Amino acid sequence: MTIAAAQIVALSPLLMITGVGCLALLLDTMAKGRAPALWLAQLGCVAALLAVANQWMGSGSSQPIWSGMLIVDRMALFLDGVLIIAALATLLVAAPFMREHEFEHGEHYALVLFATAGGMTVVHATHLLSLLIGIETMSLAAYLLVASWRRQPAGAEGALKYLLLGAFAAGFLVYGTALVYGTTGGEMSYAGIAARAARAADNPLFIMGAYFLLTGMLFKIAAVPFHMWAPDAYEGAPTPVTGLMASGIKVAAVGGLVRLLGSAFANPGLALGHAGWVRVLGGIAFATMTWGNLAALRQENVKRMLAYSSIAHAGYLMIGLVALGQKVDGAQPALLVYLAAYAATTLGVFTVVAWVGRRDDERLLIRDWAGMARTRPAVALAMTVLLLSLAGVPPTGGFFGKFYVFRAAMQSPDLAWLVVAAVLNSLVSVYYYLRIVVAMYFRDPVRPWQPFPSVGMAIVLFVTVVVVLALGVVPRPVVELAAGGLVTHW
């Protein structure tokens, strides 16, 4: 086995993020103050974005790396871009947030990059081992980030639940890998599993292995019934970290699922039929969006409501995965558009939530948001646009994301019920998103809101709102980018 220079160049975005993460960690211990590590991390993100663009402009054909451990293709590069932008936005929001709440750690910046590097490994993975390494790198960094606000007891509680259930999920992943390895005659690469799947599809141990892997991944995207950790972890985490978990980490896990289900377990004998994963995943998608939305209706805490909303979105995303299993044309680019729109919206929403709180006064209840439109009309308007995008109301990116995923699913008559359920669910979700809007516009202010000055938050909020609106008015460029990510063989 050898390593060609071309492979290192192809993987440069991932290597840059990892390397800059290590350097930021060291720089933080050497330099005075937190600013150098922050600047280095941000510069690293920009450089990695340029590297992604460079790869995109390049050959465009998919390229296996290190004997098929990883792959560089259009889908991976598209999601790399989303993940790096999510990391950059998190850094921009986290720095002022931590300063305001007086718990600034330099490690925070390095950990955001490590989580991103793990997520990028997941979307590049074409081998069960690299998938596991990516998932674990991403999760370990996320556990620490959730617990990083040490004065906050809720953070420790959320982090512990996240850690215990995450470790449990990792156990599922490893056990599933072992079963698949054993029943396919020693295959762990997706291509190898796909080649042996036809023979192994009626072996109960192989099916069990596939479902164990699926379970492990569903934990990570917080699908019902594996969502228990999500509301506590989302609520306890520092708000910028919650934004990263709801955007970057979810995007990476869904990207990993697209590859795993779209190649390794795409065999019709395994996917379709009574016990096929398409049917099971359809049921889980229904349960996830319904439970997420119903539970969100009852929340008074904005962060917790958004946590349940993110569970509901995992349900919508799984409709795309089910369509992928039915071999529907265009399911994969539709998912990518959804992920991009959802990530941008989520980052913007959590930026507002992070901005609203002051030291010792986090203002997380909906009634704390009363009358915000009067004191800060621009922020209230931005929040309204972002919430409408989460609800899927045109003209926002959230609408087109849902539109493409549902349209792809409609091509299969078996999935019509799921799409109808999803549309009804979206209608339900409008209620709780609008509760925040009503509080901001039609309630008298309880306490005046004084946001702390922050250029970083303003930039992130402005950019996410522009992106969300642009995606809703002219979705074509991003749709074409996502379609360029369509790769049928890997």
Added chain:
Amino acid sequence: MGSDYIAAALAILTGVGMAVVFSALARFVGERRVTRAKQIPYEAGSDPVGSPRVRMPVRFYPVAILFLAFDIEVAFLYPWAVNFASLSCAGPLVKGTCRAGVSWLGLGALALFMAVLLVALAYVWRKRAIGWD
């Protein structure tokens, strides 16, 4: 196939058998003199009665965690050393010797691994997690 299982069964039988034989010997042949100190639950002599909430210096935890982290990472060197010949060969090994050119993959991978380890070491060093105070 069958002989593998016979070997495994022999190993299990030997293991269990030795445990049974030694316990039986100690029980029936050995001499026993009962003293109070021998009857308390912890043979190390710690007093079993008292508050379980003893305050432990937190300094033990970093030491334990760092030991675990670096110890496990050092364990990765063994499989690498065993496979060094095939990792350093550009082609497959033929009867244990390399006919193709030299590949730097084996050395490079470990250098990268050690570099990451050094980053961690430098980090804990600068954070004063290694010293006792």
